[in-house]
Amino acid sequence: MIRTDRLAVGIGGHDILRGIDLALPPGRITGLVGESGSGKSMAALAIMGLLPQGMAAEGRVELDGQNLLELPERELCRIRGKRIGMIFQEPMTALNPLMTIGDQVAEVLRIHQGLDRKTAQERARDRLDRVGLAAPRFPLTLYPHELSGGQRQRVAIALAIALRPDLLIADEPTTALDVTTQARILDLLKGLVRDEGMALLLITHDLAVVAGIADHVAVMQRGTIVEEGPTEQVFRQRRHAYTRALFAASTHQPRLVLPPAQPRPLLQVEGAVREYPLPRRGLAAPREILRAVDGVGFRLDAGESVGLVGESGCGKSTLTRAILGLDPLQGGRILLDGQEVRAGRAMAAELRARMQVVFQDPFGSFDPRWRVERLVAEPFHLTGLPRDWREQVAEALYEVGITGDAMRRHIHEFSGGQRQRIAIARALIIKPRLIVLDEAVSALDVRVRAQVLDLLARLRGSHGLAYLFISHDLSVVRQITDRVLVMEKGRIVEAGPTHQVLGQPQHPYTQSLLEATPRIPAAWQAHIPVNGLALSPPAP
Amino acid sequence: MLRYVIRRLISLGLSLLLASALIFSVVELVPGDPASFMLGTGAQPETVAALRQQMGLDLPLPLRYLHWLGGVLAGDLGHSFTYKTPVAGMILDRMQVSLPLALMALALAVLIALPIGMFAAARRGRAGDTGVMAATQVGIALPNFWFAMLLVLLFAVKLRWLPAGGFPGWDHPAAALKSLLLPAVALALPQAAILARVLRSALVETLGQDYIRTARAKGLSAGQALSRHALRNALIPVLTIMGMQFSFLLAGAIIIENVFYLPGLGRLIFQAITQRDLIVVQGAVLVLVAAVILVTFLVDLSYALVDPRLRR
The missing domain is CATH 3.40.50.300 (P-loop containing nucleotide triphosphate hydrolases)
Incomplete structure (x- = not known):
């Protein structure tokens, strides 16, 4: 059994993890939930001994009575992949694009057991069959780019469980996947825990995912575990204020004040x-x-x-x-x-100006070298730059709740939620009739997402916007x-x-x-006091 | 894969055709008539006209190009104005020096750059990285003839291990290799420095990728992750630079050829230009351009060998 004892991680005198105690017994699925920056991924990397350079871990990570934090790197290499496996969030980039999936799974067996290529490939075949990539549809000679995201995540799982580890750490394994694919991957993980008796540490921001799969749940906030226990108990009781805030945000319903309908x-x-x-399949193929x-x-x-x-x-x-x-x-x-x-160019600028867009990635859709005032003023190229453009930029930023000296700053100085607000301000600046929101809140944490949804609801009411x-x-x-x-x-x-x-x-x-x-069972949500108010369960 | 190769082959053929037409027309457009140049200033107009007819210079331009192209394909690059010998033979002689020299220099550059680039990438941001990269900066900044002179002073003058210059011909393979070694090293050092820097930055970028983290989670050590997963993924930019370097080494070795008294292609071109021997210049440029295009083709093929995603 693997357990952590007062596990702490710091960088340059700044604490990232403070005293994490986790027990990960075989056959149990432990959900570790919290928002981005709460330290849940760092806890996983600390257990793996793969912390980024400059970070040091203290306390204990215990496996068979020995403290992994004290082991030399050579010994840790023998434990990683063999006793502890790990899969990550982004299946599209988690595999080496130049190696066949067979070789990537077989590599685990070759480095840990010194098997020759052929024997290792045979075992790899078996493990790929187990995760649902059976021959002949999925030969070992496939390359990652020939697979979908869900299939790649299965390959990543196959290589993480190739040696039947004591613990599998899954860091947001389904966040980048579609709901139906997510359901199948979660089923697979559940089955693996049941059949192979390993422990699973499932790190996620999604409470509903945890509700459906975890036996035990730990809620993390700012580097500490604020609440933990059997899943149903934690979900029903919600002792800690932070847990309650997370739940409230995940089912938050923005209040709409609508202008009169305009059919x-x-x-x-x-x-x-x-x-x-599509690219041609053969030389002369149509x-x-x-x-x-x-x-x-x-x-x-x-x-x-x-x-x-x-x-x-x-x-x-x-x-x-x-x-x-x-x-x-x-x-x-x-x-x-x-x-x-x-x-x-066939479309008039004046028409284009009636429609704006906000994308999923709030960082990638801004030029990092421009100041916020220039970023937000950019759509003015469709209408011509008005004399008072600075005032208009300030007003748009104020409407989305960004104040202070934001205009003179660069985009990297803002958090994800603030960036998305700035993106909304940029869309608002030329007073469009329609805003296209393309996965606009998908990358945000639940509490930030709830705030942005409130903002969108308010702007719709005040500006008569269509979404x-x-x-x-x-x-x-x-x-x-x-x-x-x-x-x-x-x-x-x-x-x-x-x-x-x-x-x-x-x-x-x-x-x-x-x-x-995935959803939280309605019965678990009944009559929970939030700020002293009793909420009735939502309509089914 | 076949489709990819065929597409590259078509592009190879078109590039060669375009390049040949360009080279042909540039030499045609240069003022001065080869016939009158060959006969000297005091020649009779009738003699010049006769020679022009004999050389086919009175034919229309496209016809002359086809005529010339036919000759090139048969291995006939014309006759040198000054030496009155076939240009193809002259270039072939020089290639016996330039081609092995370029290949040796490139091989040396790769052998030096590979460990340096990997070392620096493995220690990125630390003292070893900074030190090695500073050294490569110096290697790029210093001209190769300066290295050449240092090498001659040490290995030829002081230690007397290797000849200071000249080329004995391939009848004596050991001696020929020996005489190419110092120039190859001198040529290789700056190229190795460039290659090492390219390799390091490509590796550093690759080491930040998610699949390296996966490799580490599998139990590979940092070094294994670098050599088994990062290196091949970092090869594409390195191959691109190597292709360019080979082209440069083939013809750009003129200073080194002069320092070591080597009868290479660079010196031939230099002499031909100073003597206004346009046929030689034309032939040599054609051969060089063809070599560059061919190397580019090979580099393209190697991309597909490295990266399965390109094999479509």
Whole structure:
């Protein structure tokens, strides 16, 4: 059994972890939850002995009675991968792109057991079969780029469990995956714990994931465990204020104050078709065409909030690019305020200015060398720079809750939530009618996400904005949209009022999405005092 | 993979054709008539006209190009104005020095750069890295003829291990290799310094990738993760630079060839330019350009060997 005892990590006199006590007995799934920066990943890396340079761990990480923190690097190499395995969040980049999956799994067996390539490959075959990548569909000779994200995560799991370790650490293993893929990966992890009797430390920010899988849960805040115990008990009791705040944020419902309804079409998509040529398979093979968006039609009224949901590859990003006028359509048309949206310079700047976008990655969508005032003022190139642009920038920033000397600073000086607020300010500055929010809150922690959702709800009320909210996260869509469109394989398979579609889904695809979405059992949420108020359970 | 190779081959053929046309027309456009140049200033106009007809200079330009191209493909690069010998033979003679010299220099550069780049990357940000990288900075800054003179002073003058210059020909392979060794080292040092820096920065970037963390979690030591996973992933930029370096070493060794009295391609081109021997210049430039295009083709193929994602 592996346990930590007063595990502490610091860098330059600054504490990152303070006295973490975790027991990880075989056959038990321990959920470690908390927001980004709470230290949960650092705890995992400290157990692995893989802390970044300059960080030192104190206390004990015990395996078979010896303290791993005192072992020399050579000994630790023999333990990593053999006694303790680890998988990470980003399956797309977690595997070496130049090595076959067979060799990558076999490598674990070769370095720890000195097996020859052939024997190691045979064992690798067995382990890949176990994680659901069976021959002949998944030969050992495949390269990572030939697999999907979920399949790559299975390879990463296969190599982490190749030697049947005592402990598997999974750091946000499903955060980058679709809900249905997530459900399958979580099932796989559950099965592995049951069959192989290993301990699983599951690190996640998602309380619903923990509710569905963990036996035991520990809640982390600022480098310490503030509450822990059997999952149901922690979820029902929520003794610590921080735990309660996390729960409140995860089911937060923004309060909407809506202007009078305007049943005037703002965005009309009619029979939209987007096609891509695929690379040829053979020398003389005909060029195949992928129809990513296949005759999509919908209407979004002024002041309305519409969700667009579906799994990766369903065509929602392709459709979004066409709506924004970034890519041309191969069929159908898109109208904004009755005028046709065209890709490239064919679209008038004045029309473009009525539509703005906020993307998922708040850092990647800003030029790191520009000051915030210039970043936020950028959309003015569509309308011409007004004389009082600085005042307008300050006002937009004020509206999103960014004050002080922010205008003169650079984007790296802000947190993720603040960056997303600045991105919203940039979208607001030229007073558009429609804001496209492409996974705009997916990268944010629950509490920050709740604040940003509140902000979006308030701005919608005060500015009469319409939103097209693209997300794979059904719970967020539930919180912020009036209507929802469900997209599968380039087509919209179900559409209607959000509460209706997500409450009584008609299409099997929508049903499978909802079924795969992890949720906290309603019974666990009953009558919990939050700030002295008793909340009734949400409607089923 | 086959598709990739065929696409590269097509691009190779087109590049060669374009380059040959360009080289041909540049020499054609240079003022001065080869016939009158060959016959000297006092020649009769009739004699010049006769020679022009004999050399095919009276034909229209596209026809002359095809005529010339046909000759090139048959291995005929024309005759030198000054030496009256076939240009192809002259270039071939010089290639016997320049090609082995370039290959030796490149091999040495890789042998020196590989351990240095890996060492610096493994110790990135620490004293070893800083020290080695400062040394490579000096290696790039100092001209190679200065290294050449130091090498001659030490190994030829003082220790008398290696000859100070000259080339005995390949009839004596051991002696020929010996005489190429010092110039190869002198050429290799600055290139090794460049290569080491490129390799280090490519490795440092690769070492920050997620799959290196996966490799460490598997139980590989930092060194194993570097040599088994990072090195191959860092090769693409290194191969690109190596291709460029080879092209440079083939023709750019003129100063070193002069320091060591080597009859190489660089000196041939230099002499031909000073003597306005345009046919030789044309032939040598054609051979060099073809070599560069060919090396680029080989580098492209090596990309696909390294990276399976490119094999489409």
